Amino acid sequence: MSGAERRRQIIHAAYEVILDKGLSEAATRDVTRRMDVSPGLLHHYFPSWGQLRAEAVRTFVMAEIEEIDGLLATTEAYELVACFTDWMAKDPAFRHWGLWLDAIDAARRDPDLAAVVTTAYGAWHSVIASIIERRVAAGRGSCPNVEAAAWRIGALIDGLAGVVALGDVALDAEQAKGLVRQQFDLELCADVSAA
Amino acid sequence: MSGAERRRQIIHAAYEVILDKGLSEAATRDVTRRMDVSPGLLHHYFPSWGQLRAEAVRTFVMAEIEEIDGLLATTEAYELVACFTDWMAKDPAFRHWGLWLDAIDAARRDPDLAAVVTTAYGAWHSVIASIIERRVAAGRGSCPNVEAAAWRIGALIDGLAGVVALGDVALDAEQAKGLVRQQFDLELCADVSAA
DNA sequence: TGCACAATTGAGCAAGTGCTCAACAAGCTA
DNA sequence: TAGCTTGTTGAGCACTTGCTCAATTGTGCA
Numbered sequence: 001m002s003g004a005e006r007r008r009q010i011i012h013a014a015y016e017v018i019l020d021k022g023l024s025e026a027a028t029r030d031v032t033r034r035m036d037v038s039p040g041l042l043h044h045y046f047p048s049w050g051q052l053r054a055e056a057v058r059t060f061v062m063a064e065i066e067e068i069d070g071l072l073a074t075t076e077a078y079e080l081v082a083c084f085t086d087w088m089a090k091d092p093a094f095r096h097w098g099l100w101l102d103a104i105d106a107a108r109r110d111p112d113l114a115a116v117v118t119t120a121y122g123a124w125h126s127v128i129a130s131i132i133e134r135r136v137a138a139g140r141g142s143c144p145n146v147e148a149a150a151w152r153i154g155a156l157i158d159g160l161a162g163v164v165a166l167g168d169v170a171l172d173a174e175q176a177k178g179l180v181r182q183q184f185d186l187e188l189c190a191d192v193s194a195a
Numbered sequence: 196m197s198g199a200e201r202r203r204q205i206i207h208a209a210y211e212v213i214l215d216k217g218l219s220e221a222a223t224r225d226v227t228r229r230m231d232v233s234p235g236l237l238h239h240y241f242p243s244w245g246q247l248r249a250e251a252v253r254t255f256v257m258a259e260i261e262e263i264d265g266l267l268a269t270t271e272a273y274e275l276v277a278c279f280t281d282w283m284a285k286d287p288a289f290r291h292w293g294l295w296l297d298a299i300d301a302a303r304r305d306p307d308l309a310a311v312v313t314t315a316y317g318a319w320h321s322v323i324a325s326i327i328e329r330r331v332a333a334g335r336g337s338c339p340n341v342e343a344a345a346w347r348i349g350a351l352i353d354g355l356a357g358v359v360a361l362g363d364v365a366l367d368a369e370q371a372k373g374l375v376r377q378q379f380d381l382e383l384c385a386d387v388s389a390a
Numbered sequence: 391t392g393c394a395c396a397a398t399t400g401a402g403c404a405a406g407t408g409c410t411c412a413a414c415a416a417g418c419t420a
Numbered sequence: 421t422a423g424c425t426t427g428t429t430g431a432g433c434a435c436t437t438g439c440t441c442a443a444t445t446g447t448g449c450a
Contacts, residue, residue, distance in 0.1 A: 022304055024219035026393080038399045043439060050438095064296055098303065104357045105300040108293065109217055114242055118363050146448060151355075151366065158357055159350030162299045168313050171346065186381045224407060233429045239410060245408095273440080392450085393440070394422070407436065420422085 007045050009035065014056040022054065023102040030103035043144075053110035057103045061120045064096070069127055077138035080131045081184045088157060089173040089179065101166075103157065121154075128153050133186065141188030149187040156183055202229065202240050206273065209250030210294075218248065218297040220309075248305035252298045254286065259291070260318045267326065272333035275326045276379045283352060283375065286367040292356035299353065317348075323348050351378055355359040372376040 002007075007156045010031065017030040032039045046052040068087050075083045090096070100120075107114040129150040132143050143149050160176040196204075205226065212225045223244045228373045241247040263282050272280045285291070295315075302312040324345040327338050338344050355371040 001397080006397080024301075027436075040400070040440080041398060041436095044397070050439080100325055101300055101303075104361065105296055107361055108296075109220070114361060114363070117361060118365065121358065121361075121363075122305070125340060138375060148374060149275065151370075152351060152378060155354030156347060156351045158354035159352065159353075160346075162449085163316065163350060165310060166299065166302055166316075168309070168316075170313065170316060175346075179343060179350070185346060187212065192376070195367060196427080201427080222406080224406085234408095235410080235430065236428060240426070243408080394449085395447090396438075397444105399442105400445105401438080401441095402450105405437080408434100410433080411431095412429105413431105414427105415449080417425090419424080 002093065003045070010042060010045055010052065011056050014052050015060050018053065018056060018102070019095075019099055022098070023106045024167055026053070028052075050112055055114050056112070057099060058120075059111060061100060061103065062098075062123070065120060065123045065127060069123075071129065073128065077134050078140060081181060084128075084131060085180050086175045089164040091175045092173045093167060094161050094164040094173060094176075097165050100166060101158070101162055122191075125150050125154055131184075135188060143188055148183060153180065153183055153187065155190065156180060198240070204226050205237060205240055205247065206251050206254055209247050210255050213248065213251060213297070214290075214294055217293070217303045218252075221248070223247075245305065245307055249305070249311050251275045252294060252308060253315075254300065255310045256295060256315045257318070259295075260315060264318075264322055267322065271330050271334060275330060279323075279326060280297060280375050284372045287368045288362060289356050289359040289368060289371075291361050296353070296357055296360060320349055326379075330383060338383055341354060348375065348378055348382065353373060 013031045013035045014026070017034060018026045020026075021030065025189055031052075032042055035041075040051075042052065068084065071083060071087060071162055072080060095140070101122075102115055103117050122131040126158050129146050132146050135141055136143055136146075157180060160171070160179060163171045164176050180188055208226045208230045209221070212221045212229060215221075216225065223237050224234055226247075227237055230236075237244075237247065241250070263279065266282060267275060298308055298312050298315075301308040301358060324341050327341050327344055330336055331341075332340055352375060355366070355374060358366045359368055359371050
């Protein structure tokens with residue numbers, strides 16, 4: 001197998017392991033075992049587990065953002081919010097948010113991950129801001145401070161993801177969807193001046 | 196030293212270690228080393244590290260909630276939001292949110308922690324709901340759906356805590372404070388019907 | 391065919407993990 | 421004083437962690 005292909009395969013296996021066991025409990029041997037290769041192979045391609053971990057998070061978090069970005073690009077303005085919230089809650093257990101929540105948490109102690117999360121956060125912020133801008137441009141509401149609104153919606157989703165992914169009875173994916181939709185409504189007709 | 200006192204001391208030491216190293220990296224030996232006692236002592240008081248960990252999180256998270264609850268109890272209605280946001284951002288680096296973010300994240304894989312987080316989340320939700328209710332009762336705004344508003348504000352704060360605690364330049368504590376204050380304004384004069 | 395270089399192996403190391411357990415110390419009761 | 425309970429010790433076990441490295445395999449070029 002070629003070097004580049006193997007590299008990609010390792011990143012993918014690492015991603016799956018992290019999704020299963022969580023960032024902090026995933027181990028190098030989990031990855032090699034899943035690929036059915038020797039434990040040493042991993043370090044032939046990646047100098048350290050930390051770097052592979054960050055690379056795996058980067059690859060798949062950015063892929064998710066590109067996915068929703070592409071989806072929104074072919075969506076009419078009046079359907080943007082519905083499209084966005086549907087995508088957000090595509091898994092009823094919010095399982096695809098696990099990696100992201102893990103990454104935000106671990107980034108506080110891992111500089112490699114911090115860089116990844118910071119970049120992703122910027123992209124995420126842009127996606128939300130562009131939804132608001134397109135809706136305003138289409139004459140469907142006004143928004144006095146798009147930046148602030150985008151920050152609020154982004155943070156709201158992260159927070160909701162934490163509760164829903166908890167799997168408790170308190171809040172399910174559908175309710176979270178509703179709450180985010182209402183937030184868009186609040187932001188798109190509000191008259192609150194920026195601080 | 197009496198058993199009960201020693202127990203409390205261990206919980207406190209565990210809390211400090213967790214605050215330093217994070218939930219997933221903190222170890223039993225860190226706790227005993229910090230107390231300058233033998234590694235075995237810990238298991239004389241707690242059957243497992245997981246249970247001590249959950250107990251430490253429970254103790255200090257509930258203490259935080261009682262703190263803000265007590266603070267709000269002696270606050271006039273028109274100052275409630277300011278009091279709340281000041282308390283929320285009492286540390287400019289949001290360091291006191293680290294344990295809470297850690298706990299939410301780890302709770303997905305740790306049933307003991309899940310129970311703690313669920314309870315705390317309920318209390319947290321009540322604190323926010325009561326702020327809204329008291330402001331409405333004082334004639335300072337209306338809120339068509341207090342439950343939904345409280346969920347949104349709670350999740351918003353968790354999400355913002357994640358960004359701010361990241362320590363990046365993107366968003367600081369003061370900005371987070373402003374965003375939460377604006378959210379209260381949005382919720383307290385909005386006319387969005389519940390889903 | 392032979393050589394070179396890459397990919398791959400797997401034993402193994404040093405460090406760290408939670409936890410056990412026989413032994414010891416200290417204080418209280420009988 | 422003797423005995424018992426309780427707090428405390430620390431060596432040690434079985435296991436996992438990331439990572440190393442000499443040895444081996446395999447593939448493509450000369």
